[in-house]
Amino acid sequence: MLDPKLLRADLDNTVRKLARRGITVDTAALAAIEEQRKRVQVHAEQLQAERNAKSKAIGMAKAKGEDASKVMQEASTIGAALTQAQAELERIQTALNDVVLGIPNIPHESVPEGHDERGNIEVRRWGEPRKFDFTPKDHVEVGERLGLMDFEVAAKISGARFVVMKGTLARLHRALIQFMLDLHTRDHGYVEVYVPYLVNSASLRGTGQLPKFEADLFKVPHESIDDEVALKALQGKDNDSVAVKKIDRSLYLIPTAEVPVTNLVRDVIVDAKEMPLKFVCHTPCFRSEAGSYGKDTRGMIRQHQFEKVELVQIVPPRDSYAALEALTGHAEKILQLLQLPYRVVTLCAGDMGFSAAKTYDIEVWLPGQNRYREISSCSNFEDFQARRMQARWRNPETSKPELAHTLNGSGLAVGRTLVAILENYQQQDGRVQVPSALRPYVGGLESI
């Protein structure tokens, strides 16, 4: 969420910066509703102040044993106007809030111009794509030839965009997770966390997936009151004051560990001494992939369910861009140790995610596709998520709570890392070499 002050005091400038993302904001409408809000809020608060003053006077009069009936009479006349003003204010604020929650983050100045991925800028490459003396196969062929990867049985069990892996391949997949977690905890100073895979809507609002991107999520319906309880409540004493309605307690499968992990600090004021907070977390991720029909339908690149090791940092604002560089480096280190060629690109303004102020994508070389494919996305959200979730820290310089900055990045997407290994380490005989860094995690196995 953007600072509402920017939309009030610096609207034109803010809208200009947002235009870089290719979005337009109806400034006239926004300014109009904001003007309305101001008028109604001032009015409502005046009425409240008036009522409070009279109530206080009644209290004082009664304490002294004086007759307060006249003031009580006056006070009671305020009620109706106040109720009306408050209702109007609430309506306006809801409308305003809906607009503001739908506005993406402002791109950082260093973010390049561009409307889509063609505007992204490569910042560095690492490693040389291997020269094959045979035509390299894609990971589907490699995996199926080994008899260890099965999309058909997954489709029978669940449907499209799922996979079943077996034997040494399943083990290699698991080994990657251990390898990544070990590196980030041992060498990069992250604290491992285990978190829920089902989260509530408040958490998703905090990181920015809701309200705008519900279609991308798997929702698990859940209501809190059953008919029996509701009936009992209705038969209770104060029938007229009972407001029984089913409360939607639906949960969502996490699309990334970013959601539960970043929300660890929702409504928290972090002690400056504990900063920066650095968490690493392995979870499965679930994405509906609505709107990606026909895209990456083959193989493990785009699945409804995949494993990911996620890096999350909560830092003081002035450190966040240095932290983004460091975090990106931590993700790159995995690929370097696995000897997988990759490149890093800065996403242009039009290609960035909703909540991000700046994003680096790491793209790994896939011989089967003869191109680089995203394997990690590392972003600085500045205070955009922090404002939504009220994640703060106490700034020692001001001793006041201030919004923290949040960052995250994949370190790495496990399924795609496995894909990269299968494609880059394949042999002509169909076997796949195990990268030496991984061998300790698979009992010394050299190939599968």
Added chain:
RNA sequence: GGAGAGAUGGCCGAGUGGUCGAAGGCGCACCCCUGCUAAGGGUGUAUACGUCAAAAGCGUAUCGAGGGUUCAAAUCCCUCUCUCUCCGCCA
């Protein structure tokens, strides 16, 4: 699943309708005293929002959440959530 008890400021804890944003304590900050530790004394110590160019000031809201009663709710009523204890069940 059944029975019960709770939820108040950074922490502990008082407060059952009215000058309560909330006593007291702890902690923290600053000051005083004290020849440097300990002890003692004083002062201060929530957050958000609005108004304002900004600050000050003023106003509004917040005692788990939502709703209700009332001129007035931390306090009364209803619903929900969460925590704890006991029983049952369970990986």
